[in-house]
Amino acid sequence: xxxLVPVKRVVDYNVKIRVKADGTGVDLANVKMSMNPFDEIAxxxxxxxxxxxxxxxxxxxxxxxEKAQETLRTGxxxxxDRGILIxxxxxxxxxxxxxxxKAVVDEEQPKLVILGKQAxxxxxxxxxxxxxxxLGWGQGTxxxxxxxxxxxxxxxxEVDGGLQTVSLSLPxxxxxxxxxxxxxxxxxxxxxxxxKKPLDTKEPGDYGVxxxxxxxxxxxxEPPKRAAGIKVGSVAELVDKLKNEAGAx
Amino acid sequence: MTTLLIAEHDNKALNEATLRAASxxxxxxxxxxxxxxxxxxxDVAAEAAKIAGAGKVLHADNAAFANQLAEPVADLIVSxxxxxxxxxxxxxxxxxxxxPRVAALLDVMQISDITEVVSGDxxxxxxxxxxxxxxxxxxxxxxxxxxxxxxFEAAATDGSASVEAVDNAPDNAISSFKSEQLxxxxxxxxxSAKVVVSGGRxxxxxxxxxxxxxxxxxxxxxxxxxxxxxxxxxxAPNDWQVGQTGKVVAPKLYIAIxxxxxxxxxxxxxxxxxxxxxxxxxxxxIFSVADYGLVGDLFELVPELTSALD
Numbered sequence: 093x094x095x096l097v098p099v100k101r102v103v104d105y106n107v108k109i110r111v112k113a114d115g116t117g118v119d120l121a122n123v124k125m126s127m128n129p130f131d132e133i134a135x136x137x138x139x140x141x142x143x144x145x146x147x148x149x150x151x152x153x154x155x156x157x158e159k160a161q162e163t164l165r166t167g168x169x170x171x172x173d174r175g176i177l178i179x180x181x182x183x184x185x186x187x188x189x190x191x192x193x194k195a196v197v198d199e200e201q202p203k204l205v206i207l208g209k210q211a212x213x214x215x216x217x218x219x220x221x222x223x224x225x226x227l228g229w230g231q232g233t234x235x236x237x238x239x240x241x242x243x244x245x246x247x248x249x250e251v252d253g254g255l256q257t258v259s260l261s262l263p264x265x266x267x268x269x270x271x272x273x274x275x276x277x278x279x280x281x282x283x284x285x286x287x288k289k290p291l292d293t294k295e296p297g298d299y300g301v302x303x304x305x306x307x308x309x310x311x312x313x314e315p316p317k318r319a320a321g322i323k324v325g326s327v328a329e330l331v332d333k334l335k336n337e338a339g340a341x
Numbered sequence: 342m343t344t345l346l347i348a349e350h351d352n353k354a355l356n357e358a359t360l361r362a363a364s365x366x367x368x369x370x371x372x373x374x375x376x377x378x379x380x381x382x383x384d385v386a387a388e389a390a391k392i393a394g395a396g397k398v399l400h401a402d403n404a405a406f407a408n409q410l411a412e413p414v415a416d417l418i419v420s421x422x423x424x425x426x427x428x429x430x431x432x433x434x435x436x437x438x439x440x441p442r443v444a445a446l447l448d449v450m451q452i453s454d455i456t457e458v459v460s461g462d463x464x465x466x467x468x469x470x471x472x473x474x475x476x477x478x479x480x481x482x483x484x485x486x487x488x489x490x491x492x493f494e495a496a497a498t499d500g501s502a503s504v505e506a507v508d509n510a511p512d513n514a515i516s517s518f519k520s521e522q523l524x525x526x527x528x529x530x531x532x533s534a535k536v537v538v539s540g541g542r543x544x545x546x547x548x549x550x551x552x553x554x555x556x557x558x559x560x561x562x563x564x565x566x567x568x569x570x571x572x573x574x575x576x577a578p579n580d581w582q583v584g585q586t587g588k589v590v591a592p593k594l595y596i597a598i599x600x601x602x603x604x605x606x607x608x609x610x611x612x613x614x615x616x617x618x619x620x621x622x623x624x625x626x627i628f629s630v631a632d633y634g635l636v637g638d639l640f641e642l643v644p645e646l647t648s649a650l651d
Contacts, residue, residue, distance in 0.1 A: 103469070106622065111473045156599045160351065172547070186450070186451070207508065209586070213469060214468050216452070216453045217437050217453055217454075218441035218451050218453060221411065221438065223443045225415065225441070225443075225446045226445050228515070230412055231412070241352075249434075250579045250580065252433055252434045252532065253523045253580055254521065254580055255579070256520075257520045258410065258518060259517045259518075261515050261550070262517050263516065269579075270573070273412045279360065293491070294561070306450035307477045308422075308479075308480070309449055309476070309477055310477065312473050315467075315473070315474055318616075318630050320629075321630075321633055321634060322632070323633075323634045324633050327642060327649050330633055331634050333633055338615045340536075340594040341534075341594065341650070
């Protein structure tokens with residue numbers, strides 16, 4: 093079976109982003125970009141299933157600008173077999189991402205789509221669930237553990253209060269949480285090899301999907317800053333401040 | 342416009358997150374109804390009927406809804422959606438899971454995790470782990486919204502809405518509930534706690550984490566939280582993680598101990614009223630958001646703090 097893994101190019105998680113002074117957005121000029129960390133976990137999970145003999149092919153797909161090729165090459169260097177870039181310079185909202193991915197699924201017929209639970213730029217946490225709805229497939233979101241068998245998959249999920257295990261028939265959607273696995277680093281030889289792996293470039297129109305954003309961003313602002321606090325010299329001073337100054341205890 | 346508010350509950354009691362989402366629903370305009378989907382959740386429906394401002398409570402009682410699986414509850418909500426202009430749910434793990442499914446089935450772009458209702462079609466929401474906020478206006482006729490509960494006060498519970506049964510039996514062959522491991526216990530719920538005591542990797546072991554933090558949390562009637570590093574190291578369970586992708590909390594008092602303060606952690610707690618940080622490293626980023634910082638060895642300071650609270 094095939095596994096499809098959508099990956100997104102986002103601002104590296106170590107970068108402290110800056111809001112543009114005129115309120116028009118976040119300054120992305122000369123900022124380090126990387127694969128969304130949850131998507132790395134998704135690629136790793138797909139590769140582990142392939143290495144366990146449970147899948148034959150891992151396809152990575154990305155929707156974004158030309159440079160999203162680099163993100164796909166990262167996935168290929170980790171071990172994915174081929175990549176698909178759906179090239180667009182527009183912002184694509186999760187609903188349209190899900191529609192594009194549905195078209196890719198219709199073409200490629202994977203049995204599993206494994207996605208990151210959320211992208212660390214827009215923090216929407218929607219695409220996997222939306223794709224599940226459009227395909228009519230079951231979903232195991234926020235995955236902590238995945239047990240794949242011939243006729244289904246059990247996904248243990250991180251939920252408020254603990255863990256929940258659901259059984260899904262195949263094909264199915266999985267979205268990854270932090271504890272599912274530890275993604276591998278791509279070795280230098282694998283990075284070199286990845287340059288020769290097949291990577292198709294398409295456009296949204298090739299899938300009959302028109303990008304129609306529903307949301308207009310009116311303004312982007314910085315969060316209110318907390319006033320600087322003080323250092324206290326002892327536990328006694330801390331307790332005194334909490335009682336008599338902050339009224340917190 | 343009328344809104345359908347989706348209740349968060351465990352079939353026994355209404356979760357406080359519902360009351361906070363109710364405040365957001367009320368701000369949208371012409372009132373709201375509440376949907377309680379569960380199994381044997383009659384008490385929850387009765388509690389929901391008391392939410393101030395609720396028009397009526399729709400109670401869907403079916404074994405298929407017992408565990409709030411996304412597939413059947415999304416189908417149920419879609420079947421009820423015609424009568425509503427907006428569908429609102431708290432951004433709990435259940436509704437983060439199910440609501441985007443509803444949105445896609447209705448061909449609507451969901452607005453996740455709103456922190457402010459500006460008008461009926463314009464909302465504020467955090468991006469980049471809360472390091473920026475976007476004011477977004479939607480062109481969708483029907484709105485599908487999840488609410489960051491820490492940003493809204495709980496609605497009052499002095500109402501008396503009627504409860505109506507809805508009987509939309511779902512047909513779900515694609516997913517089923519298998520098991521769950523919930524921590525339970527007497528400890529207060531992290532998401533709604535007034536005081537949170539959180540620990541980081543500096544504790545060095547699960548034993549030390551529990552030995553030092555539990556007595557302190559007991560004294561304060563606090564919930565326990567953790568940094569991602571502490572959860573990854575196995576000192577604390579997953580659902581204690583505070584941060585961008587874990588729980589977002591805003592208690593009256595947040596005490597961060599042995600937590601350096603990565604931006605992803607700060608995203609989950611920096612709206613707390615009073616923040617205390619205890620750390621050996623005086624340059625740790627956590628001190629940049631702390632009202633009171635104490636530099637020193639947590640293995641000495643935490644027991645000292647615990648006994649000072651007698």
